[in-house]
Amino acid sequence: MNKEQIENKITQKFGSAIEIQKTKNPEPFIYVSIEKYIEVCEFLKTDPDMCFEYLFQLGGVHYPDDRFEIALTLSSHKHKHELVLKVKLPHDNPKAPTATTVWEAANWYEREAMELFGIQFEGHPDPRPLLLYDDWNYGYPMRKGWTGPDFIPMPDKTKGGDD
Amino acid sequence: MTDVTKNIQLSEEEFLLNMGPQHPSTHGVLRLVLKLRGEFIEDLTPHVGYLHRSIEKIAENRTYAQFMPFTDRIDYCASMPCNLAWALAVEKLAGIEVPPRAQYLRVLMTELNRIASHLIYLGVMSLDLGAFTPFLYTFREREWILDLFEMTCGQRLTYNYMRIGGVSRDLPPEFYQSCKNFTKVFLKKVDEYEALFTYNPIFLTRTKDIGILPIAVGLEYGASGPTIRGSGHNWDLRKVEPYSSYEKFDFNVPLGTKGDVWDRYMVRVQEMRESCKIINQALDGLPEGEIKAKVPGVFKPPAGEVISRIEAPRGEMGYYLVSDGSTKPYRVKIRTASYGNLQVLRYLSRGWKIADLVAIFGSLDVVLPEVDR
C-alpha cells in the first residue's frame, strides 16, 4: 500500500477526525484529533491492510505559540510501509491518552515526553521520570524558552534512602 | 530512587538486589532493581538516565553542521551510523543529492564500524559469560579497524566523518591495501572466534534456549536489529528501504530461528562476515568523483519535518527532525536501537537466573549512552 492508499483508507474510516497535511514538507503526515487518537492507533495496528505493528518512535514537539504535538512514526514490517501520525494537544494543559495499550514500546517514549515536555499521558502504567533524576523540579527542560538555573546542586544522597 | 524499592511488595522468600549503576555487566551505567527468589528473577525494573546529556536540547542550539560531532556521542561504539543518519536526515530535508563516491565511502565506513561494534559485543558477551580471553582477541581486531579510521579521518572513537552532502575526507592511498588485508585476515579470525564459542558445550548450555524472544513480542516492544533478526524476523533496513546506495551491494541478511541468546550471537557473527563482503565490494567498486555535494556555508534547509532511518549495528536508529527554516534545527528526536532493545529486557529475563540475566542482557548489546542520549 502506498501513502495515498493508506491516507484514503483512514480518511474513509474516520472522516473528520483525520486531517492530512500535504504542504511543502518532504515527509507527509496525518493529523488525528485527540478524541479518536487511540481508536485510530488500534485501527492502524490491527487492520490487515495497515498492520503498523512497529512503533519506531514517539516524541513530543513544542511549536511556537505554545502548541504541543506528539509525533508517532509507525512502520509495518508486513507491508513495508510507514506513516507519521501526529496529534495536536490541548493548549493550556497538554494531555493525551496513553498509547501503551496499543504498543508496549510507547511506554518509555511517553515517560520521556512526560518529564521533558510536561505532556501528561493518561492511564500510563508507570508514570515515573525516565531520564531525569528523581528530585528534578526545575520544570520541563525540552520546552522552548526553558531557562534552567545555572547551577543545579547534586541531590543529597546521604540523607535517607536505602540504596 | 528510594520510592521505587519501597513500593515493591515482597513475600517471605523474596529479596531485592540492586544491580548497578556501577556493575561490571551492565555495560555502562544502568541500574536494574531485581526482585529475586533465591537466584530466580521474579521481576526487574531498569532505571536509565544516568548518562543523560540532553543531546536533543543541545541540537536546538547548534547549527546543522555543528550538531554532527554530537551525534558521535550518542553511540560511542558505532559513531559512523549515528553520523550517517543525521546526514541523511538533513539531506532529505534539504533535498541534497550525495555524490556516488561519498555514498560508497559512507557504506564502507558504516560497515567497518558495524564490525567494530559487533566485535565489542562479542568480547563483552564472552566476558559476561566468564571467558576473558576472547575479549582481548576481539579488541585486537577492533584495533585494526580503529587504525583504518584513524588513517581516514584522524579519529579513533568519535569520527565526525560524515558531512551534510558527503564525507569530510577521501581515503588515503594506503587505505585500500590495509583494508583488503583486514577483510582477508578477519574472516579467518571470525572462524577462530567461532571455534572458541559457537559449539563450546559450556557456551551452548549458557545460551541455547535462554531468553527466547518471540517476534511479535519483539515488535511490540520496539526491538530491532540483530535482536529481532535472531528470532527469524527478516527485517533489515539496508534491504527494505536501501539508503546510501545499499541497493547496489550484494549481501545476505542472517537470520536466527528461535530467538534465544545463541541465535542473537550467531546473527551478529554472520553479520560480520556479510559486512566483510560489503566492504570488499565497496572497495572494488568505489566510483570516482566528488566526495561532497555543494552545500552553502550558511546552510538553511527549508521548513519541514523528516524522518531518517538506518540500520545501525544495534538495530534501527533514526532522527525525527523538525525544521523551521532557520540555521538551527527546531526539534530533533533521536530514536536509537538500544532504547527499544532494552525495553524487552524485562520481558526476557523474568523467570531466569541472575547468570542468565547477564547473558540475556549481553545478547541485547545495549549501549547505555544511546538509551539516555
Added chain:
Amino acid sequence: MLELTGIIQWVGGIVTSISNSLGLPQIIIDIILILLIAVAIFAFLMLMALYLIWMERKVSGHIQDRLGPMMTGWHGWAQTIADALKLLQKEDIIVANADRKVHYWAPIVVFTACFAVYAVIPFGKGMLAADVNIGILYILSITTFTTLSLLMAGWASNNKYALLGGMRSASQIISYEVPLTLSILGVVMMAGTLSMGKFVELQGPYIWKWYVWPQFIGFCIYLIASTAELNRTPFDLPEAEQELVAGFNIEYSGMKFAMFFLAEFLNMFTVGAVTTTLFLGGWNPPLPALAFIPSWVWFLGKSLFIVFVIMWFKWTYPRLRVDHLLSFAWKVLLPISFINIILTAIGITIF
C-alpha cells in the same frame, strides 16, 4: 647432591646438639624443630603463592596474545611483590554494618586451612613434615574449612552479592566434595593406604606404575572436581565478576583481600601437589635413570604442570551456570565415579 634431605637432617642435627648442650628438655627441642619446619614451609608457600600469581599473569598474558607484566624486573618477576607491598599499605575497610569479628576471622580461617594442608604433603624424598596414616583424609577434612571461611566472609560482609557468593560457593563445594572424595577412593583402594608417603612409595620411579593410568577416570574427575572446589573458571560462580561483582570477597580490602587471593593460589598449588602425589607418582622421576634430578624438582615440576592446566582452563572457558554446575556434579560426575569404584574393585579382585 641436590637433594634437600641432607640439609634438613643437618639443620635438625645442629638444633638438637645445641639444645642438648644447653640442657633443654626434649619437648622444647621438639617444639623448636616443628616451628622450624613450619616456618620453612610457610616461607616456601608464601614465595610459591607470589610466583603463582606472577605465573597466572604470564600464562593469561600469553594465552591472550599479550605479554603480561614486563616492567618490574626481568619479565616482571617482581610484579606480585610490588603488589603485595601495595596491598600491605592499603587501608583496611570494614563496612559499617558488617559483623566485625566474623569479617576479621574469615581470611584467617581460609589462610590457616590452606597452610595446614601442607603438613602432610611429601615435597620430596624425606621432605614430609608429618607422615600421618590418614594423610589424604586429613587433607579432605582440612579443606572443608575453606568453605566455612567463604560462608563467613559472605555473611559477615552484610552485602547481598557477598551473601549470594557465599551461598553459591557452599552449595558448589559441598556438591563437588562428593565426586572428589569418591575419585580419590579408587586410588586408596589400589594402594590400600591413606598415607601420603605410602602413595608415593607404592608408585615408585616407574611411569607405567603410576596411578594415573589405571585410575584415569578418577584422575579426570579429581581434576574437574578440584577445579570446582577452587572456585576457578569454568566453575568460578562464587566470585563471578559479571554477576556477583566479586562474590564473597567484595567487601574486603587491603591485606585481608590479599589473604583470600593468596589462599586461592595456595589452594591451587595444593591441588597440584595432591594430584601429583596421588596420581603422578609424587616426587618420583618417571624412570629410575632420571633420578639424578632431585626429587623436589620432579614434585614441583609435576605440581606446577597441574597448576598450569588449571590456569589454562580458566583462560579458555566461559563460566557455567549454577544449576548446570550442580547437576553436572550430581548427574554426571557422581555416577561416573561410582562406576570407577566398581571397575577398580573388579580390577583389584581379578589381578
Added chain:
Amino acid sequence: MNLLVFYILAILAAGSAIMVVTMKNIFHSALFLVLTFFSVAGIYVLLNAEFLAAVQVLIYVGAITILMIFAIMLTHQLFSRSLRQVNEQVIPASLITFIFFVLSVVALAKTAWPVSGGQLPEDRIFEIGKLLMSEYVIPFEVVSVVLLVALVGAIIIGRREKSGDTK
C-alpha cells in the same frame, strides 16, 4: 605435653559449647559449634584415633555445620536476627541440668573402665575397615539404609513445599 594439650582442647570445647547456647546471633552460635567439633576432633587425635578425628571434621564441620549455616542464610527470619537465649524458666532448667550433671559424674565415677592391654595395631584404619565389614556389618548396613530413607524423605518434603509455593 599431652595433658597440657588435652586441657587446652577440653577448655576450648566446653567454652565454645557454652558460647553456642548463649550467643545471641545464631550465625555466631553455628561458628562456635564448629570450634566445638574441631576441639573434640583434637581430643580424638590425642586418643590416637586419627581416623575418627578426620571423619569428625569432615562430616561435622564440612557437611553438617555448613548445611546449618546454609539454612540460616537462606531463611530470612533467622538471618540477622538476634535471639533471646534466656527465658523465664532459668531456675527449673538449671536444677534439671545440675541433677543430670551430678548423675553423670556419679555414673562416670562408679563405672570401671576396662583397659585392654597391648599395643594399638599399626594400621588402625585397616582394622576399622575390617571390623566394619565383618563384625559390625549389619549395623553398618542398617545405618546406610536409614540414611537412604532420610535422604528420600528430605527430598519428598522439599518437593512438596515447592509445589505448594507455586499454586
